[in-house]
Amino acid sequence: MSKPNEPDLRLRSVAQSTYECLRCAFCFDLSWLGPVNLCPSYAWGAFESYGARGRMTIARAILEGELAYDESLIPRVFACTECRACADHCFKYIDTNKVYTALRQDLAARGLIPPQLAAAVDGLAESHNLYGEPHANRQAWLKHRERLDKPARVAFFVGCTPAYVRRTMAGDAYAALEASGLDFTVLGDEWCCGHPFLAAGQRERAAEVMRHNVDTLTRLGVERVVFDCPGCMRAFREDAPEVLGEPLPFAAVHITEELARQVQEGRLRFDVFQSGVVVTYHDPCTLGRGLGVYDAPRAIIEAMPGMRLAEMPRHKRDAYCCGAGSFVRYDYPGLVEKTGVERFREIEATGAQVALTTCPACLTQFQHIHGKLQSRVQVMDLVALVNRIGRWR
Numbered sequence: 586m587s588k589p590n591e592p593d594l595r596l597r598s599v600a601q602s603t604y605e606c607l608r609c610a611f612c613f614d615l616s617w618l619g620p621v622n623l624c625p626s627y628a629w630g631a632f633e634s635y636g637a638r639g640r641m642t643i644a645r646a647i648l649e650g651e652l653a654y655d656e657s658l659i660p661r662v663f664a665c666t667e668c669r670a671c672a673d674h675c676f677k678y679i680d681t682n683k684v685y686t687a688l689r690q691d692l693a694a695r696g697l698i699p700p701q702l703a704a705a706v707d708g709l710a711e712s713h714n715l716y717g718e719p720h721a722n723r724q725a726w727l728k729h730r731e732r733l734d735k736p737a738r739v740a741f742f743v744g745c746t747p748a749y750v751r752r753t754m755a756g757d758a759y760a761a762l763e764a765s766g767l768d769f770t771v772l773g774d775e776w777c778c779g780h781p782f783l784a785a786g787q788r789e790r791a792a793e794v795m796r797h798n799v800d801t802l803t804r805l806g807v808e809r810v811v812f813d814c815p816g817c818m819r820a821f822r823e824d825a826p827e828v829l830g831e832p833l834p835f836a837a838v839h840i841t842e843e844l845a846r847q848v849q850e851g852r853l854r855f856d857v858f859q860s861g862v863v864v865t866y867h868d869p870c871t872l873g874r875g876l877g878v879y880d881a882p883r884a885i886i887e888a889m890p891g892m893r894l895a896e897m898p899r900h901k902r903d904a905y906c907c908g909a910g911s912f913v914r915y916d917y918p919g920l921v922e923k924t925g926v927e928r929f930r931e932i933e934a935t936g937a938q939v940a941l942t943t944c945p946a947c948l949t950q951f952q953h954i955h956g957k958l959q960s961r962v963q964v965m966d967l968v969a970l971v972n973r974i975g976r977w978r
């Protein structure tokens with residue numbers, strides 16, 4: 586057990602935020618609007634210490650020397666999907682995730698990391714991907730190699746999950762960018778974005794991989810990087826400038842932003858009338874609350890003639906997490922399952938035939954829950970749908 590009031594607490598850098606907490610519980614629920622829970626971690630853990638208010642209390646107690654870091658805090662800190670619902674609904678506008686990041690880093694510095702996550706990120710340091718696959722196979726999904734490491738102003742950053750596990754997602758994003766006529770490059774030596782290291786509280790390891798990727802993209806003359814995975818995009822746009830201490834030399838955009846712009850410019854069109862097709866759209870937490878991208882996916886869906894978008898009651902900034910964020914699947918499968926089933930029931934209640942999303946983690950989670958529930962609702966990547974019915978000019 587660590588000693589109270591240790592001098593090297595990362596938590597000190599966010600002490601003011603912890604003292605700003607009023608204990609109002611707006612971060613837990615919107616019960617003044619109805620019985621609507623916001624926080625998957627609290628819904629699963631069932632104790633206040635699993636929610637934002639409890640974590641603020643824990644942080645303050647550590648800062649004041651009344652509590653020490655020990656094993657009992659591991660699930661209280663790491664069983665959190667980093668969905669940012671608490672931050673977005675905080676009465677005092679506290680950036681709660683900054684406090685959680687500091688708690689994770691303090692725990693990691695004391696060797697207190699959930700065991701499966703610790704093993705996954707140790708493997709990641711060797712193979713540069715979360716799945717323990719050979720690094721040489723990272724771009725094995727690519728049919729043609731001519732874009733690899735080609736100097737270009739635009740790059741497609743693939744990410745570990747599309748590169749190794751959801752290769753059709755990587756192929757769909759690549760095909761959409763190619764069909765749009767963009768001159769773009771793909772990195773032959775792409776490493777994991779660093780997001781898993783940050784989730785495990787390992788800032789120095791995150792800095793090393795971020796430096797590698799940023800330098801490689803810069804050498805190719807890239808001015809805009811297109812991401813399929815919102816987690817990778819956040820690691821670049823939000824985390825890398827802070828971790829590396831410098832602004833990025835390129836813009837970071839999501840593929841739905843790229844495609845929505847093409848729709849707006851009339852370069853991407855949907856000519857076939859989708860008679861009677863009802864879809865719903867799940868906002869990935871990192872893309873929506875994390876990066877503020879709510880309108881681009883909807884603009885693409887709304888450009889599809891005849892398609893009706895049936896929104897879930899909890900959408901945009903109120904969207905409930907799918908349950909797969911922040912790598913909780915390694916150590917807290919019960920949290921993943923409970924949250925996924927709750928969200929999928931909301932999807933089904935819209936009456937939609939198809940649930941669209943645009944994040945590899947959400948897509949993997951929903952396809953798993955779809956199988957578990959034997960649901961009639963199909964799950965689909967929005968970019969795959971664009972490829973199926975879109976026409977570029």
Ligand code: SF4
Pocket residue numbers: 623624625626627635636637664665666667668669670671672681
């Ligand atoms: S980030 Fe999401 S899961 Fe974590 S405490 Fe906040 S609302 Fe709960």
Ligand code: SF4
Pocket residue numbers: 605606607608609610611612613637638641674675676677678679681
């Ligand atoms: S909403 Fe913000 S201020 Fe209120 S209890 Fe939650 S973290 Fe504290």
